[in-house]
Amino acid sequence: MRKIIDATDTADYQSMEAGGVPRLPLLRQYLRIALRWRYVVGGIIAGCLLLGIIITFVMTRQYTAATTVEISRESNNIVAIQGVEREAGLADQEFYQTQYGLLRSRSLAERVAGQLRLVDDPTFFKQFKVKSDAPAFDLINGRYSPTGRQVRQRVAGDVLLDHVDIAPTRLSRLVEIRVTTPSPELSAKIANAWTASFIQASLERRYQATSYARNFLENRLEQLRSRLEISERQLVSYASAQRIINLPAAQEQGRTSTDRSILTDDLTALNTALTAATADRIAAQAHYEQRGAAGATTEALRNVAINNLRQRRAELAAEYKKLMMQFQPEYPTAKAVAAQMSQIDQSIAREESRVTGSLQAEYRQALDREQRLKSRVEALKQGFLDLRRRSIQYNIFQREVDTNRQLYDGLLQRYKEIGVAGGVGVNNVAIVDPAEVPNRPSSPRLVLNLALALILGCGLGVLAALALEQIDEAIVDPADIQKELGVPLLGSVPKLREGQPKDALLDRKSELVDAYLAVQTNLQFTSDAGIPRSIAVTSTRPAEGKSTTALALATTLARAHKRVILIDGDMRSPSVHHLIGTSHDRGLSNFLSGQNDIDALLVGAEALGFVVMTAGPIPPNAAELLTGDRLKVLIDRLLEQFDHVVIDSPPVMGLADASLIGSHVQGVVYAVESHGTRTSSVKIALSRLASSRARILGMVVTKFESKKASYGYGYDYGYGYGRAEQDA
Template identity: 45%
Template sequence: MTKVEGLELESSGRDVEFYQTQYSLLSARTLAERVARQLKLAKSEAFFAAHGLDNGDGLLNSTDSLGTLSKKELDKREKLAVGFLLANVSISPIRGSALVDVSYTSSSPKISADISNTWTQQFIEQSMARRFASTADARKFLEGRLEELRMRLETSERDLVNYASAKDIVSLNRERDTDGKTTSERTLITAELEGLNKELADATADRIASESRLNAKANRELTPDPLIINGASAQLRQKRAELRAEMAKLMVQFEPEYPSVKVLAEEIRVLDDGIAKEEGRLTNREAARASNNRITDYRAALNRESGLTRRVNTLKKRFSQQQRDIIQYNIYLREVDNNRQLYDAILQRYKEIGVAGIGSNNVAIVDVANIPNSPSSPNLPFNLVLSLMLGLGLSVVVVVGLDQIEEGLRDPSQVNRLLHLPLLGGVPSIPPENIQEMMSDTKSVLSEAYFTVRSNLAFSTDHGVPRTFMVTSTRSAEGKSTSSTVLATILARTGKKVLLLDADMRSPSINGLFGLQNDRGLSNYLAGEDDWQNLLIPTTNDFVTILPAGPAPLVRQSY
């Protein structure tokens, strides 16, 4: 018998992969579609209303005058229902156990309970249907094999019957073993030969008995012929036998001359004479008739034996021919047995596969979903705590992010470490209204800071302060003009002539720091005026000359 295992072994329930697979199947789209069809959610206005969707939203169309929906609208509603189911169902495995909590969230308690219960029930039915469907290919294959084997079995049985009919082989009964193979088979000739052989043995025994009677000696005392013994003679013989037995007992203890022995001997002699006289009374006619009867019986037994012998010999010849025919007959018979065994085995396998997995399921509902008495959300305390935690977490993330994004330098020591450039010095931030006053004071904090910058510039090259250098910044209003003016003034104090060029064409301010006009300057030279010396403007400091930015060029805009 073939043993068919279930789709899922019992040992597989202990595997992590098995449980993960079941969790995925519990949240599969196919299961949601089964639930939607079972509860007819596509036609349930209450279901869509429980998820905040009604006809006024424009996503759902109303039914017609007959209360029916079109095929297109029904498909649309079914897709929406499946989407709502997948978005609101919750599959929560219980840690440390094989239990799973299935819950559903909506604004309707009854709909939520109905969907949860239907979800688990449909999962069980889907599991059983999956087990049955997994054997569909095997059943289809076995059906083809069964049909093929059935035809082969019919053909082999037909060949066996046709051959037996052609060779006059009549089968009376067959014996098969536990495997279905034919171990012995009785044919008509075999049964007939067995019967005649038994009759021949009986006839031979009768002939021998008749022959023995015919050839027996005439000693009636020792071997009397029953045909010539009448009733009186039989009684006398019986009495004589009793007396002889009694005398034999006495002879064990006494001699022949013992009186009792002598008396018994005389009685036996008298009985012998009586028996002889009684048998002598038979006429010669009766003796001849008895002899004729013995001869007739002997001849009848001999004829019967001869006839049976001839019939047995004839059957032996037929049996020998049949034995030669039985060889091919057994070939056909073995083919029939093999085809029948194959057909029975495949049929048994087909029956077992047809019921494999049906009725056996390792999934059961422990507790059904009840209609809740209170809503599961919103939970105000939980939401407040969650909002606080999220706010704190988001604040930390923003602070850390801004700190990572900020690329400014807060400490002068970061210049050399981050930019890999030497630091010339640090300049304090001075209000604009105090810059002129502090620039004129050589002992002010501003003058001291820029003097340090000038000294560092002097040590930056082997020939002292660079003959030409540029002051710039990453953005506006960072002190470019102030730094340029102060550095020029400090360099002039050392007796060096300084040409200060204002190249800030958008917002020129050098001329303002010296109290000069900006009607002519760098823009004129850039515009094509070659006499740049006429563009220079002396300042109150004899060692400082400036080249203002000049008037801003006009930009023609076309519309």
């Protein structure tokens, strides 16, 4: 791919399509657009600021009064009784959102309007510019009709809602109620009335909730009372018919027992006595069976009389043994001792026999008592089983009575609690700071309005600049040549601010000379042989700088020690003779008309170093002169004498001259005025040249001002480089 080199560092833009240096950042592009349309943006901003100032001074002064209240999650419990409404939890945000919604409710606004008698005040509606054709707003002797009070109250509530702002303080229980009206006294009055009405409405809602609950519980209590009476009658009737007698419940050791029958108590008592009798019988039987063969029983061994007799006998036996050691059994004293021993043995036998009889009698008595108790217990068991069979329906009636009594007692207790709780005026809303009459207006604020106007102006200005940038099809930046038209950029020429092009070209230090030297350098790379020998310079429309470009190219080529001739090919509106200060009495039109003496048609431009052929006399139809082969013959003959032939061609749009000239030269240099030519027009002109098989060498952006470029950079770099030091 052929690469065009620009001494002003335009290679960045021409290498974009080939993967070279990318475009500038988007922010810089927008900055360039803003600088280009800065006057439009500035005008819009100034207009918005002026409009903001006017609106600020025209607006009605508004005054804001604020009151601060604290809304607690739980109200202070005056009595330790729970109310009907559910208390909010620690993280219950629904409670606070509900309170904020109630503060913004229409009913509260209408309530405040009614309490302050704003619905009957014509000044209030006039102050807020309320206009209505409804009959409710018709004045009769300066007053409103009472029949339309409800309509006016609804309208007044809407007005208050539009001027009241509820602002909760974040992470706290505080809520600020702000009221903004044209009157400072009215703002404070409404703010305080709003808070008082909200507290009163909260208490009324709580009382209404308990009142509804009381009415509901009264109806339920009456129903349960009837059901309890019916169930109790059924229970008593059945108990009387079945002769079921139950003792009332008793409390023992902290526990309450259920109702019990007399038969159950008898059976329990007799069963306990039977158990004791059985134990006694077993004990008596054991004692009776423990007697020994000799009649020595445990009772006999524990008997005191028997033990004393046995001790006395042992003493006599010891005394008898002592006598036997000295005397014979027949000894009177020994016989007396033996007789006493025999009497004591008889006494011991009699006592043991008496103890044994006593044990037998006791055993028989215990056995008899046990038998009688067993018979009685068996009889009670049969009666108890019969009672159990008859108590099934009784228990059903009893459970129904107990259930109805529990429900009745619970509802009765709740009814009493609600009555106490509903009668106590508990409140969870407290006024922290009441509203005071404001001393200065809260709006309009000049600084805020100007800031908003500035933001709006900047936004509208940016939108306008972007819109104009999209609408504008002019060649703004040299980078657009390669991007939009697909034609190589030969260079950009700065706008000549003062003087004539000829004078600027004579000054070799001028920016114009530097720019066209860059164009000449880029032309060397348009073909393998260097700069084409025959070149035509054209543009889309007149006054785009094509004649100056043709003059400058001829000048730079001549200074490169080339023999150059400049031909004014615009025979409709010639301009080259003006640039070099001569006339066009003879020139190109003479040769195309048939004159063959070329030397007679040439004019010397010694100051610039080349030869000029002016347009000559203006012909009736220039296109007819260019349709023949005389132009090709002229170019061929001139190339025998000169190194380069430069032709100042007419514009392309509307004429066929440029296409005819372009078909006879080796290349065409296209001049485009910066900020002056539409891209669509250039594309049409290029398509016409392409249809005539003209070769476009590249484009030169004329009258370029780098400060107006939207993106590019570096186009004027180097034009003044080093001149200050040289001049010094």
